[in-house]
Amino acid sequence: MSKVRQLDDIIAGIKDGATIMFGGFLGVGSPLKSIEKIVDSGVKDLTVASVVNSYPGGGFDLAPLFKNRQVRKFITAHTGTCPEAVEALKAGDLEIEFYPMGTWIEKVRAAGAGLGGVLTPIGLGTLVEDGKQRLELDGKSYLVEMPLRADYGFIAGYRADTMGNVEYRGVSLNSNPVIATAADFTVAEVNEIVDVGEIDPSRVGTPCLFVDAVVQGHSLAEHQAVFERLWVSTGRLAARATAA
Secondary structure, eight states, X not given: OOOBOOHHHHHHTOOTTOEEEEOOBTTBTOOXXXXXXXXXXXXXXXXXXXXXXXXXXXXXXXXXXXXXXXXXXXXXXOOTTOHHHHHHHHTTOOEEEEOOHHHHHHHHHHHHHTOSOEEXXXXXXXXXXXXXXXXXXXXXXXXXXXXXXXXXXEEEEXXXXXXOOEEOOGGGGTTHHHHHTSEEEEEEEEEEEEOTTSSOGGGEEEOGGGOSEEEEOOOHHHHHHHHHHHHHHTTSSOOOOOOO
């Protein structure tokens, strides 16, 4: 059965107060069209989970969600790259729950694997320990970290077949595969949708078992153009010379 869906139909089903997890790292490997549609929908009081915040400098990726005050709580490892989130935090409009980056990923992995939690020594004796249970095991101390799960998980891949098998390209492998396992409803936004059998099984990064819907994102050429404009505008890439 085909899992290809219209993105607008999925976004229309997201209610105020939902918990949404986004793949990507500083905007790279992020489901950009899905984020844009959620911004346009106006849904609010969201709990958003992403391993880090948006592309440095703001105005891109997750930033408009914070600018519009659509996010009530943000669960992350780092947020300082996004001025819009920092301003919302300073204004008292945003709650942020921080975890060390590796701990954040392990919490998500635990949710995807159906585990009751993870044990980690990271954060002992620091603010990270506040409110956490400490266990002694074989003479060593650990913090108990609970699984991190979401109502919706939006991931970004290079290609997906109509059954929902996802192939990644480059650094989009960052947090997307683990996030795909830890949501009640996982949406794979991809550059290209192909027939079953066109993706070599050895290149499947997320099996269809974890994907509930496949949606068309930017084409690869459009995706590359988006980032070229972004990197040129932020001084991280020299503009291409145009022919006279």
